[in-house]
Amino acid sequence: MHFAHVESTDPAAIPLLITHDWPASFALYLPVVEALREHFHLVLMSNPGIAWSGPLTAPGWTTGRTAAAFHEVMSRLGYERYGVQGTGGGGATAVEMGRQEPAKVIGVHVNGHITIPSDDPADFADLTEAEQARLRRLQEFRDDKMGFNIIQSTRPQTLAFGLHDSPAGQLAWIVEKFQEWTDPAAVLPEDAVDRDLLLTNVSLYWFTGTAGSSANLYWEVAHDPAAWAPKPKSSVPLGVALGVTDVTIRRYAERDAPVTHWTELASGGNFLPAEQPKLFSDDVQAFFGSL
Secondary structure: OOEEEEOOOOOOOEEEEEEOOOOOOHHHHHHHHHHHOOOEEEEEEOOOOOHHHOOOOOOOOOHHHHHHHHHHHHHHOOOOOEEEEEEOHHHHHHHHHHHHOOOOEEEEEEEOOOOOOOOOHHHHOOOOHHHHHHHHHHHHHHHHOOHHHHHHHHOHHHHHHHHHHOHHHHHHHHHHHHHHHOOOOOOOHHHHOOHHHHHHHHHHHHHHOOHHHHHHHHHHHHOOHHHHOOOOOOOOOEEEEEOOOOOOOHHHHOOOOOEEEEEEOOOOOOOHHHHOHHHHHHHHHHHHHOO
């Protein structure tokens, strides 16, 4: 399992594990390393099946198993208490880490976090205008932008043949998500994320041959009964940063963990560390500084 370990110049700094989502990589956090290392010992994970943490050699890499493996990484590095930060699907892994080992996790900070309403009518009562807009974005995503998810969670290996065979195909498959998930104020993906950084991110998938194993992670979640079963509420404090494309609604997030920090940003999308590194690093520091 690959990670980048960036120790702080401050020996008393908080250890912080950072986990990304698909189609990101640890490289998208490089723009925030210098700002964060003033306060944190950073462990930038490459998620199982992605880049140098792949290709996978066996099935079973569910969210729960990934969370447990990340705890093991921190233990082997000698960290007994630490924070966790996650983007998108990485946020789900981060919350699960707090649920698994509450005595070890100081706090969990997420961005691009997806929260789903239940069938209870109370979930839709008295929503603010901003919350209603987030629900509309979630509905639009489910109606029109879920194709990648359906393919990767049902036929990941079939898809992999095409992506492994064509660098242009791999580029298009990933960059489309940067087009859709970054701040809509950006006309092109490279207007939101530095082009060299964007190409570095895609190259990590291409040169390591992990198109298939990264897609397989969606299959694991879709076919893992534990992923859809009711879960106990974590006792670990949760901090949430929202970009302008987010669909997170606070009352739904409160089901996962006690929300003690909530920031609604005026810019930035799902890939906040690469799009708005200062806003991201400032919010992470503010959350953990409040604990």
